Amino acid sequence: MEHYAVIDLGSNSARLAVTKIMDDGTFENVVERKEAVRLSENMGPEKVLKQPAIDRTINALKSFKENFEDLPNVTVKAVATAATRMATNQKDFLAEVKAETGIDLEVIPGTKEAYYDYLGVINSLPIVNGIIMDTGGASTELILVQNKRIINLISLPIGSVTLSESDVIEDRPSAGQMYKVFDQLNEIYNNIWWLYRGTNLPIIGLGGSNRTLAKIKRRNDPDRKHWDDIHGFHLSAQEVKDIFLKIIDSTLEERKNIPGLSKERADIIVGGLAPAMSLIWRLNSDRMIFSKQGLRFGVLYEHISELRNNGKSTSINLENFEAPESDE
Incomplete structure (x- = not known):
């Protein structure tokens, strides 16, 4: 033991x-x-x-x-x-x-972080095809999964804290601020050559910002007893858009009172959700699926797999996957 x-x-x-x-x-x-x-x-x-x-x-x-x-x-x-x-x-x-x-x-490098995200999701949810997206405070990982296998992955140097600090969107964001954020994200996504292969696929959301979408929706469920149990929970693209609209149309103080949105995240939630919103529009995804098992559980699943294989590593070679220069 x-x-x-x-x-x-x-x-x-x-x-x-x-x-x-x-x-x-x-x-x-x-x-x-x-x-x-x-x-x-x-x-x-x-x-x-x-x-x-x-x-x-x-x-x-x-x-x-x-x-x-x-x-x-x-x-x-x-x-x-x-x-x-x-x-x-x-x-x-x-x-x-x-x-x-x-x-x-x-x-760990960004590609390794993305790989652990993949292990956490693929070992805990029945995902066959999709784009795994982990939006953290200072990076966002994207993993293209087809037939349960990694096809491409990348770690981007943008996240909820960095986007929020650079574009000053703590209170109710202006149209100009939102335009600047989405224009930046559009340029970043334009440079990921394989991203189009995720068109029409679901987005599997990891990270506190993305999971907040599910928690807000669950707080509105008739049975609120297990409102934070969002592993495998689905939201349609329209439901995601409606929640995001409510968030960006609120002041900081109003966001702190939205059920399901933690007060400690209210000042960075707009920046934290912007990457997912931009990706939904770009890929024409019809839904988001939420996972509570990301990096930590990916590390665990790798360890258990190695134990079962008598210590033989099961990690894949990440050398051929994309990573931005800032990850080096």
Whole structure:
């Protein structure tokens, strides 16, 4: 028996999942935690992690550690994504985390992040064809899936925090601000040559911003008892558009009172949903499907697969997949 703790340090949130893996390969989740750390806050064009964000992150990691340090036979896998990946003071940050928490953070490239997203989705939902989209605080991953296999993937250096900070859309966004955001996204998508192959396919939404769409809709369901159970939940493209319209037509204070939209995300939700909205229009997708199992569970599924195969790696070669220069 093994306890496997996965820490996913993103640009906006830090997440923990602890899983008990039995000797026969079965497993059960025993701990799930999330803390909003805003690690990418105010990084600016110089791409420097700021001390307030670093302090929030270290406090969250210390809190996470309390959930697994006393468990028997614990293995820890801690990965850091976009904010840490692009930070010019990455080395100092990793050293400070190690000194303060004892946790070794592994900075993974965007293509690896996208691959883990794929593993999390494909092992937990009956997805055959679609575009997996994980919108985080400072990056967005896109994965084209056909016949359950990865065809192409890419990590883009845009996310809910970076789009919101660069285009100042904290309060009710103006038409000019929205035009600027969607024009930027259009240019980015134009440069992904394979994206047209996702035309008319569903979008599988990962990340807190995308999942907020499902949570808002579920809060309006007659049975609200399990409103946050959105794994596998579907929304039509029109339902997504209606929710987005309500969000952009609200002030910051009004957004904080929308059921299903957390107050801590209200200031970045417009920027966080813009990539998905732009993709829906471009691909003429008729629906979004939502997944609660992304990177953390992808790491878990890879580990379990390796255990079942006596330690043989099951990872695919990502060298031929696209990644923007900023991921290097």
